[in-house]
Amino acid sequence: MSRPPPTSVLLPTVRWTDACDDVAAQLRPEDELLVVCDGDDDPVAARADELPDGVRLVRAGDPERCSGKANAVAAGMDAASNDRIVWTDDDFHHPPDWLSTLHADYERHGPVSEVPFFVGRDPLSVLVEPLYALGGTLGTHAGDKAWAGAALFERDDLDADAFLSELRLTVSDDGLLSEHLDATSLRRTRRVPVGGSVRESLERHVRFSKIVYRHEPRDMAVLLAVGAALTLAGALFPGPVAVLATLLTAFVYAYFGVGRWTVLLAYPAMMLQVPLFAYGLARRTFVWGGRRYRWPSKFDVRVVE
Template identity: 40%
Template structure:
């Protein structure tokens, strides 16, 4: 039954390393479920680490014409056999009740919709800290208006999304979550599934991540790119014209977003300079099409035109 929260699921997790998230999910899957860990090659550390656990390792092979994550996710989805599919990532803390919550919420999702959420960025790097407030405001908005899909949490029912077409397109792109959103009739963005996602807050790591996110928006949501430019411009203009009004207002909105999401970090105080930096990074992302991601370098020239580059950029 579509609304049965006890129905078995296939959990697909692309990763080369066995992380705490893998152990969390291995402990949460039931006997009728599948837990598929998709990696690049047989020598990846996760292959040996998964032995004796509830996880089944799927070896995807080296990516060609797509990102390694999309390649691994495609291989995992091809192997999955259950009618309910749950895709997630290995780089954030899920919590003991994560899979149970996904099951319960997926049972309530309207036909043809995808269940997802959004991540709250958490960084110890100086550049990353500046970007946390604008990210939190975006997440709170996404949750409020059911407007976001995040690769860390994507759940849907087979037959309501064309899985074969999705898998085929994954193998020629670098954006898994926004691509799924294009194939769904609607999105359900759950507040209870919001998680803090640790990110590299260094300049190089931030630049690569912003190029990837900006290119994805440019190819799949150009209107969203315009919105992401207008808000920082408004903050900058307001700060210059009326700083004693704009600065407290923007900082207060960021603080409210943190409170709504249950985030306890002081970085909401960096909201105004963070929006200025976000605008600069958006411009950088529009001007660049190369980025690094989990040890590989890519050139992403259009939605279905991805080149896996050598370390020297060739």
């Protein structure tokens, strides 16, 4: 395999985490890691004068018409020195061969993305792990959708100007990237801890529900219809449906190489999916990263607080 071109890795975060160290250690001399924060008030900004070689701090500023994450990614794309781009997040472990493996995947497939497996840290996020496995993991992989936690592409793989223009007007960075980029979703998972409190998990579910609704409204209609049918079947025939739901979820877990006892929660999670989606769609606002947003339409985002 030929040597990959110089690469810019974008990592939005407000604090220095183990993920920053993981990625910085994998840089070649010609690569760069752009740690993107909001501004000087973020804890990571205090490290600006003591960053490892190849690491730069980018201050994105406060978002005005998009989410803080979308604003950070757009600022990182503008600041990147290279045409080969990697997106990643600060909340999961990056093994020592993470970056080199993505480069090898790109040589075989073109633009690529890994998939997340969300691991709950509070009662609600633990309970809905099977839903996240079916939607967030299997759904992302089966639909060849990009995940912002681990995506590699080059600027010429998409219309970068059009993408960035829209990115500054919306909430979901990877939801929009999936519309602009023809990527291959790899069957390689990264375990991402989520939640911490029931309130935080509810806000996350609201955001996920609205992302699906804004970017894939037909998918949301299908999810609600299928979910309603399964809920009715689960109420009428709880035993058989519980067995089938558990077996299906166990297959998905095994397919992605995940061993988690939460597979046993497949039936109660299934019975909750329609009420949770309905709650998510009914909410007018949601909180993400300390900011409250109202999202009336796909390219109309209002920072409320």
